[in-house]
Amino acid sequence: GAVVSQHPSRVICKSGTSVKIECRSLDFQATTMFWYRQFPKKSLMLMATSNEGSKATYEQGVEKDKFLINHASLTLSTLTVTSAHPEDSSFYICSAPTSGNFYNEQFFGPGTRLTVL
Amino acid sequence: AQSVTQPDIHITVSEGASLELRCNYSYGATPYLFWYVQSPGQGLQLLLKYFSGDTLVQGIKGFEAEFKRSQSSFNLRKPSVHWSDAAEYFCAVAPPSNQGGKLIFGQGTELSVKP
Numbered sequence: 659g660a661v662v663s664q665h666p667s668r669v670i671c672k673s674g675t676s677v678k679i680e681c682r683s684l685d686f687q688a689t690t691m692f693w694y695r696q697f698p699k700k701s702l703m704l705m706a707t708s709n710e711g712s713k714a715t716y717e718q719g720v721e722k723d724k725f726l727i728n729h730a731s732l733t734l735s736t737l738t739v740t741s742a743h744p745e746d747s748s749f750y751i752c753s754a755p756t757s758g759n760f761y762n763e764q765f766f767g768p769g770t771r772l773t774v775l
Numbered sequence: 776a777q778s779v780t781q782p783d784i785h786i787t788v789s790e791g792a793s794l795e796l797r798c799n800y801s802y803g804a805t806p807y808l809f810w811y812v813q814s815p816g817q818g819l820q821l822l823l824k825y826f827s828g829d830t831l832v833q834g835i836k837g838f839e840a841e842f843k844r845s846q847s848s849f850n851l852r853k854p855s856v857h858w859s860d861a862a863e864y865f866c867a868v869a870p871p872s873n874q875g876g877k878l879i880f881g882q883g884t885e886l887s888v889k890p
Contacts, residue, residue, distance in 0.1 A: 702878075703880075704877055751819070763821060764821075765818070
């Protein structure tokens with residue numbers, strides 16, 4: 659199947675700094691990518707839809723100025739957590755659907771563990 | 776509101792025993808239904824999916840799931856569990872005719888396998 663990578667896999671930062679997480683589709687092009695947040699022992703919560711060449715669409719309750727999303731190419735979307743605080747510590751997962759004529763199966767990255775001190 | 780419920784947070788089964796993980800959904804119309812498995816250090820992997828047709832769906836790794844419209848359920852089963860099946864399992868739904876769009880996930884069920 660298609661492969662989605664994330665970098666870094668783990669990051670620790672100080673409160674107030676910004677952290678960038680990359681999501682890449684390695685062997686297919688993705689005009690759309692999704693960013694999820696997963697709390698311990700919790701479900702995945704969709705944060706936003708990343709659209710290549712246009713603005714991201716954020717889910718209700720997600721601060722777009724805090725979680726900046728850029729989809730600069732058909733294989734790369736980035737999530738920047740700005741002015742990170744300890745409550746932003748979480749597991750961030752991206753996914754990308756492959757193109758097709760019917761339902762486009764989504765492939766998930768391995769996730770990025772963010773710890774804000 | 777659209778929702779997915781996995782009533783069991785944690786299940787422990789013996790290796791070789793059968794397994795059933797429950798999933799119920801609340802949706803206006805029959806959505807697309809999915810089961811994913813999440814192992815540490817790996818991305819979510821699709822086990823199986825249901826769009827329409829035969830309500831018994833076969834997936835990878837020996838898993839199957841049955842869609843029951845009357846119960847709004849999509850339970851995952853495996854006749855004989857292997858130790859390597861220990862992982863987190865998520866049921867998810869997507870709106871009908873969703874061209875690769877948003878998924879709504881259940882809370883997940885953690886599966887432990889004892890020797």
